Amino acid sequence: MARLVNDNLEIPTIPDVASTALRQMNDPEVSGAQLAKTISQDQGLTAKVLKVANSALYALPREVKNLQQAAMVLGFTTLKSIVISASCRSIYKRFGMLERNLWSHSVCCAMGSHLLAQQLDLKHRDEAFVAGLMHDVGKVVMNNGARDQYKEVMRISKEEGVSSIEAEQRIFGFTHADVGSVLVQRWELTPALEQAVFLHHDPELAESVAGEFMEIVYTTTISDRVCHHLGLCLPNSEPDTGLEEDMVTSALGLDGASLATFAEEVKDMYERDNSSFA
Numbered sequence: 001m002a003r004l005v006n007d008n009l010e011i012p013t014i015p016d017v018a019s020t021a022l023r024q025m026n027d028p029e030v031s032g033a034q035l036a037k038t039i040s041q042d043q044g045l046t047a048k049v050l051k052v053a054n055s056a057l058y059a060l061p062r063e064v065k066n067l068q069q070a071a072m073v074l075g076f077t078t079l080k081s082i083v084i085s086a087s088c089r090s091i092y093k094r095f096g097m098l099e100r101n102l103w104s105h106s107v108c109c110a111m112g113s114h115l116l117a118q119q120l121d122l123k124h125r126d127e128a129f130v131a132g133l134m135h136d137v138g139k140v141v142m143n144n145g146a147r148d149q150y151k152e153v154m155r156i157s158k159e160e161g162v163s164s165i166e167a168e169q170r171i172f173g174f175t176h177a178d179v180g181s182v183l184v185q186r187w188e189l190t191p192a193l194e195q196a197v198f199l200h201h202d203p204e205l206a207e208s209v210a211g212e213f214m215e216i217v218y219t220t221t222i223s224d225r226v227c228h229h230l231g232l233c234l235p236n237s238e239p240d241t242g243l244e245e246d247m248v249t250s251a252l253g254l255d256g257a258s259l260a261t262f263a264e265e266v267k268d269m270y271e272r273d274n275s276s277f278a
């Protein structure tokens with residue numbers, strides 16, 4: 001599958017500065033000052049990191065004014081998520097209506113995954129935000145590299161009322177979940193992220209395929225579903241499956257009522273904070 005994707009599409013590489021910063025953050029010897037020096041080489045990345053660090057998502061008591069402070073207050077794990085998020089935004093080649101909708105949907109899903117993982121105190125909660133943000137990154141790559149074909153995907157999806165996955169499979173022979181997981185591998189991100197992106201439309205396979213990463217797949221799937229229910233999605237790209245209890249919600253101990261409450265919380269959070277990710 002990876003070969004098929006690579007033969008047909010150009011998978012963007014992670015920006016150099018972000019890649020160096022992520023590598024540095026894996027080194028326990030690296031200081032906040034060294035990291036700040038690396039990130040500051042990219043002005044756009046610096047601005048985005050500071051904007052997100054100061055968003056309501058992290059609810060810091062005081063405004064963070066520079067990168068070194070951000071590294072100290074947020075810690076490397078959170079900072080990593082912010083650097084990856086900013087890199088994801090940078091792969092959008094254009095930013096028309098379709099891309100804007102896709103980005104809004106991704107931000108909503110990221111906020112929802114983060115909130116859910118926090119509320120349930122899940123193991124991979126630090127990666128949940130990035131998983132939400134990246135779950136549909138394959139759509140961006142497909143639309144960047146094969147715009148006409150992707151328009152056809154959306155036409156089929158709208159006119160026949162089928163999911164994007166089904167339409168993509170018909171047109172490309174692979175799906176945005178396949179493309180997204182290839183990108184996550186290329187960027188050398190974590191297996192938890194790879195599984196979340198790869199299986200967000202096939203959560204029933206999570207137990208056997210994703211093993212210990214099963215919960216992050218479920219979190220991403222539920223948050224994606226909630227964002228569609230809230231109307232934050234590409235127009236007609238996926239059907240609204242409602243907020244009823246199913247295998248995935250019960251696996252996380254949620255029912256219809258708690259899911260409805262969660263959807264309200266995601267809506268409030270998105271309305272309050274989405275401008276930090278613009």
Ligand SMILES: [Fe+2]
Pocket residue numbers: 135136176200201
């Ligand atoms: Fe998707």
Ligand SMILES: [Fe+2]
Pocket residue numbers: 105109135136224
């Ligand atoms: Fe989605």
